[in-house]
Amino acid sequence: MTPSESTQGPNRQQPERVYLHAMPVRIWHWANALGFLVLIATGFQIRYVDLFSLMSFETAVHVHNWAGFAVIANWFLWFFYYISSDKITNYHADLDAGNFFKRYFHQIEYYSQGIFKGEKKPHDVNPHDKFNPMQKLTYQFVMFITAPITFFTGLMMWDVARFQGLINAVGGIRVVNTVHVLMFILFVFFILLHAYMGMLGPKPSSHYKEMFTGWEEPHD
Amino acid sequence: MKTGSTFCALLLAIALLGMAPAVSMADHHEEVSNPDLKCLKCHSKNLKKKLEDGEKMSLRIEVEEFETSVHRVIGCTGCHRDVAKGKHPSKQPIASRRAYSLKHNQTCSQCHEAVHDAYKGSVHASMVEHGDVSAPICSDCHSAHAIQPRTVYEPVNGEPCSSCHTDINEAFAQSVHGLARSEGNLLRGDHVKAPSCADCHNAHDISAVTDTQYLVPTCINCHEVAELAHEQWLPNAAMHLKSVGCAACHSPQAELRVDLQLYDRLKQAPVRQNENNGTVQETLAAIDTNGDGLDPIELWKLIRQINDQEPDIDVTLLGRLEVTNSVDAHRLAASTEAVRSCENCHRSDAEPFQNVTVSMSRKDGRKESFKADRRVLNSAMSVDSVGGFYAPGGTRIKLLDWLLVLALLGGLAVPIGHIALGKALRKKQETDKK
Secondary structure, X not given: OOHHHHHOOOOOOOOOOEEOXXXXXXXXXXXXXXXXXXXXXXXXXXXXXXXXXXXXXXXXXXXXXXXXXXHHHHHHHHHHXXXXXXXXXHHOOOOOHHHHHHHHXXXXXXXXXXXXXXXXXXXXXXXXXXXXXXXXXXXXXXXXHXXXXXXXXXXXXHOOOOOHHHHHHOOOHHHHHHHHHHHHHHHHHHHHHXXXXXXXXXXXXXXXXXXXXXXXXXXX | OHHHHHHHHHHHHHHHHHHXXXXXXXXXXXXXXXXXXXXXXXXXXXXXXXOOOOOEEEOOOOHHXXXXXXXXXXXXXXXXXXXXXXXXXXXXXXXXXXXXXXXXXXXXXXXXXXXXXXXXXXXXXXXXXXOOOOOOOHHHHHOOOOOOOHHHHOOOXXXXXXXXXXXXXXXXXXXXXXXXXXXXXXXXXXXXXOOOHHHHHOOOOOOOHHHOHHHHHHHHHHOOOHXXXXXXXXXXXXXXXXXXXHHXXXXXXXXXXXXXXXXXXXXXXEOEOOXXXXXXXXXXXXXXXXXXXXXXXXXXXXXXXHHHHOOOOOEXXXXXXXXXXXXXXXXXXOHHHOOOOOHHHHOOOOHHHHOEEEEEEOOOOOEEEEEEOHHHHOOOOHHHHOOOOOOOOOOOOHHXXXXXXXXXXXXXXXXXXXHHHHHHHHHHHHHHHX
């Protein structure tokens, strides 16, 4: 039985308190959040220097570069923590696609109706399966596709001359920049939704609090 | 007939000169070797030869000038080898002054073979080859008979280059380099070796600016720490040094533009106008049918057309930020006056990005530009056609801006919609309960 199967179903009981987020994950999460906010702010400043004056272009580029390296290093912290612990199950793909998408749409249904009617949330969490299907698919996409593509394209633009061969191989600097900006747009959208979805706990502050304490409080 | 009468006059002049004591000429021109005196007997007079193009060419040699010439030692027949005792080419027709000079261009190569070989690869020789009558040959720079030692060609006044490149020479004279030279190569109290024309462009193997990476390596040759100095503060310094001409920042008053040069990725060289095609202007004008500059679609078509027509070519556009004219390129200021503000170029409304050209190298290697619509930098099609040029701000793709607006609106609309949905559902529940 997979951790996913062991905790799912309407008859399962949500534990009183669950220790969901270990210290390294919490550190990674908030460092990542800070890093992404800095990258988005400086990214806006670099791209729209004629519209914003938060800082000089030169400062924005230097801060963007340093924040980029910090977020890349932080990604490796996240990656090595999960790959070396049994919590990697949180990111395992569900091999039963039919069941996964059934639960996925059940989750959508919950967010669009059940949550307002006070229904019990369809996914009970435990440290090895803390993401509902919507979260899991989103985080898999963000952590394994969007983030690495953003890192690679950002790295290439950090030193164009150094990576010229690679840049030419993928179609030129305009292709690299366009992909980087598309990822930036996705992250802007993701962060806005992520911040809002974080408020959909028992109380608007519940999930935010969890990311500081590591404990998920019992739901009503 | 006129040639015949000129020849008779020449003979008469020689006869009259022959009657004068030769020693008096030798007294005045002791430096001139004795056999040359025989030539000068006639050629110090105002002799003229009628050319086939109707012009009259002076055959007079300024003896004083010839005496100071480094060629004095080889004498007249050193170059005029078709002249010997009893043999004089006076009856041979000469098509034009230019044709005669071109013939003697080959004469120079008999002794100055290496220099001549270097010249053969130059943009000047290429212009000559393509029939440009203003293109300089040996005698245009060195003169025919008053050939000076090399040390003379390092003057502040820019001779001989300045005789054709007058505007450039005037700009250079006011530049940090020109001022240093006129002040005895002193800059800020330090002794420097400020360059003259040949130090940057070479004396004989002068390349077209388009073929020489815009002389950036030449600047770095003397300014050895320039790369390191830029790396200290300039992000992507190596890329900037490659795609921004030195003068774009170091000639702060210069008008700038973005030039998209047609570049062959296979040959790693600028695309040259094909021998079988018309001029660059004709080629580009054929694409720009409405005559308002190349727009994004026309530019995309141009690239496709060249790549389709010529199988051994892989064309892309190499973008560069550069000064609009070559005069400004020589108006270099002291490094303390150089442009250092990134916003100068990275604003979307920055001046250089309002002025966009597409250029191709002419058959003689010189670059020729064609006006392009500035939208070629901001269109989604530019990802393909202008794939090798990107500058934050200036080349921002409008479509991505709209996608970002959509993401922001979507990111706000989803929570607002969700909250509104929640309120509506709760209201319905309450209504249903009642």
